[in-house]
Amino acid sequence: MKLNGSEIIIECLKEQGVDTVFGYPGGAILNVYDALYKHSDEITHILTSHEQGASHAADGYARATGKVGVCFATSGPGATNLVTGIATAAMDSIPIVAITCNVTVPLLGKDSFQEVDIAGITMPITKHSFIVKDVNKLADTIRRAFTIAKEGRPGPVLVDITKDVTANECDYVKTTPKTIERVTDTIKEEDIVKAVNMIKEAKKPVVFAGGGAIASDASDELRRFVNKVDAPVVDSLMGKGAFDGTDPRYAGMLGMHGTKAANYSVTECDLLIVVGARFSDRVTGNTRKFANNAKILQFDVDAAEINKNIRTDASVIGDALEILKRINALLDQCNHSEWIQHVEELKADYPMKYNTDRLNGPLIMEKIFEVTGGDAIISTDVGQHQMWAAQHYNYKKPRTLLTSGGLGTMGYGLGAAIGAKVGCRDKVVINIAGDGCFRMNMNELATAARYNIPVIEVIFDNHVLGMVRQWQDLFYGKRYSATVLDDSVDYVKIAEAMGIKAYTITKPEEIVPVFEEAISLNIPVLIECQLNRDDKVFPMVSPGAPISEAFDREDLDKKDNQ
Structure with missing residues (x-):
């Protein structure tokens, strides 16, 4: 059937199972909003107070639900107001699709009213940025945008559409969305075997969970893995909730404001098993003194993260859930009771302290x-x-x-x-x-x-x-x-x-x-x-210091009294 570009956009969103869009209208995107009006019983639109709020709302929706978040903005300042939200999603690997509209094709590149090259502006902070100038390419571009946002390491995608494309007509055929396959072709059997052997040989392992464990829905498999390895667990800020924070094996957050127990555990361990974390500077502190006693075993879907900030001794590239499943199938039950007891003592010796007598x-x-x-x-x-x-x-x-x-x-x-x-x-x-x-x-x-x-x-x-x-x-x-x-x-x-x-x-x-x-x-x-x-x-690690030098108020008071 023949539809105009705006109607095609809405139909493609319906194909993808989108039930909510966050956005703010304007001149260039008016045709899309007119089409959206006719489908308000199928797609809810939340009019935010600012386009940045729309981008953050799409991001929060994606993080909380595991689905792709969608936001709309018009051309020029409407589109540029999305930039901070898009960059936020990019840094944290959050799948959102930002749809903007631009001036008509004849007006592109002429400094027209509310014209900006938003595809060019966002290129460094998206997995991909599209500009659609031909209505015949619109549906496939939107479908590709959702696929790219979801597959592999998730992230934001921008689709900029000229206003004439939103009005032009072409044939539209409904399509079933592409099934997103987990990344498994990069998982090598020899890497799995090496990982299993490293785990078997370890006496003092620590599991470090990052945001990738959440993105891959690997929480249950991670729990089984931790139990098999018999290891304490630390996490990054992005990894919180990947492993139950009330579990006795949990030692706390790692890094600049991590617990002393977590920082000391990683400093003392002989094997650090990293599941979907990128070794942020806020985690590692001084990289030359990070986990110097440990071999580093890293699981990540993105090969670019291996050896980027910290040198690894071994790695497995692929989907975290699939990696953990394969290792769990091969790994015998380990026993590190003495090491677990030691970490329990660290937790007891260095609890998180604060004043309970006043509001804080x-x-x-x-x-x-x-x-x-x-x-x-x-x-x-x-x-x-x-x-x-x-x-x-x-x-x-x-x-x-x-x-x-x-x-x-x-x-x-x-x-x-x-x-x-x-x-x-x-x-x-x-x-x-x-x-x-x-x-x-x-x-x-x-x-x-x-x-x-x-x-x-x-x-x-x-x-x-x-x-x-x-x-x-x-x-x-x-x-x-x-x-x-x-x-x-x-x-x-x-x-x-x-x-x-x-x-x-x-x-x-x-x-x-x-x-x-x-x-x-x-x-x-x-x-x-x-x-x-x-x-x-508190605790806190000074910039440039190793995480083993975490300090708190008591440490500062002792230093002042020396």
């Missing part, structure tokens, strides 16, 4: 875990609150922590929370933000209110840019340049003005009743938590 981030996160039973989806912005959310909420399942790990995008969390809640209506969704981050995209409160999306927005309000101030305090002689937010902004009034119910918490005993009430209301809620500006995230 760690206490709030532990109380949120208590109230939700660990079954909520937590999104975060970036900074101290992000680290407290990672350290003090035990993620039991994958896809329950949504956070910008690679790009570190302030303002990410609220949009992501909206996307997650739209995709997972039965889940409690809570965004943890600092007051500095909240200012970046707080306009998305209006989105939550407009659609009555019951997310809980939590502001850790310490009146400073907390993490930057922490670095200024520790490494810049307490010169607090441009990090103090002493002003008269009233976040409760802002929330109420946007139609959001709001609370303020100032004392520990208020945490549980306020959160219980907020959850029970099942409406959008903002909770402002007044914190001390001098609170810090």
Whole structure:
């Protein structure tokens, strides 16, 4: 049948099982929105307050559901406003398809009104960027975009479509989406055998779980693998929930703000088994002194990650789930009881400490875990609150922590929370933000209110840019340049003005009743938590130092008293 380009776009989204699109209309994309209007009973459109919010919502939807997130934007500034969200998804390997529209073909390259080369701009931060100038190529391009976003290592894809293509007609034939096969052709039998032998020979193994274990849905197989290897587990920020954070084998997050037990375990181990992690600088610290006592065995779907940051002794390239299945089939039950006991002692000797007598981030996160039973989806912005959310909420399942790990995008969390809640209506969704981050995209409160999306927005309000101030305090002689937010902004009034119910918490005993009430209301809620500006995230590793030199407040006090 003959359809115009806009109708083809909608039909292709329906082919792919898309039920929700986040976006913002404009002149160049008007034809698409007109077609979308006619299919509003099949595809829900969430009008965000800003295109960046749409990109983060698509990202949060993808992370929480495991499906591809979709966002729309018009040409020029509409398209460029997606860039930060696309880059966020790229750094964390999140599958989204961003569809933008541009000026007509005759106007391309002439500095026309609201014209920009968005395909060129996003080329370095997407798996692929398309520009469609021929309606006959439109359907296949959209189908390719979804395939590329999902296959192998996931990531964002941009499809830019000229306005005349959205109006032109051609024949459309409905097609069943291509089945995405797991990457197995790169898994070599000799690599599997070598990996099994290395595991058998190890006396002090540690399993390091990253975001790839979540992307491949390998959580159950990872648990079986860990039990067979009989090893403690550490994770990256992106890997949280891949392995149950309440399991006795769990030693904590690795790296700059990881637990001392995790950092010391990796420093002492003789085999580090890496499942879907990329050895970020925030994980490794000084790479020359990282896991020097260990052989490194890395499993990753992306061959480019092998030997990129840390030299490996062996690797297996392919889908993490399939790799773990094959190794589990060959591996006999191991016994490392003495090593497990040693790591248990490290956990006992170096617990995560904080002051329970006054309101602070760690206490709030532990109380949120208590109230939700660990079954909520937590999104975060970036900074101290992000680290407290990672350290003090035990993620039991994958896809329950949504956070910008690679790009570190302030303002990410609220949009992501909206996307997650739209995709997972039965889940409690809570965004943890600092007051500095909240200012970046707080306009998305209006989105939550407009659609009555019951997310809980939590502001850790310490009146400073907390993490930057922490670095200024520790490494810049307490010169607090441009990090103090002493002003008269009233976040409760802002929330109420946007139609959001709001609370303020100032004392520990208020945490549980306020959160219980907020959850029970099942409406959008903002909770402002007044914190001390001098609170810090510990443990911490100084930039350039090895992770074995993690320090906390007690270590600083001892140093000051020497």
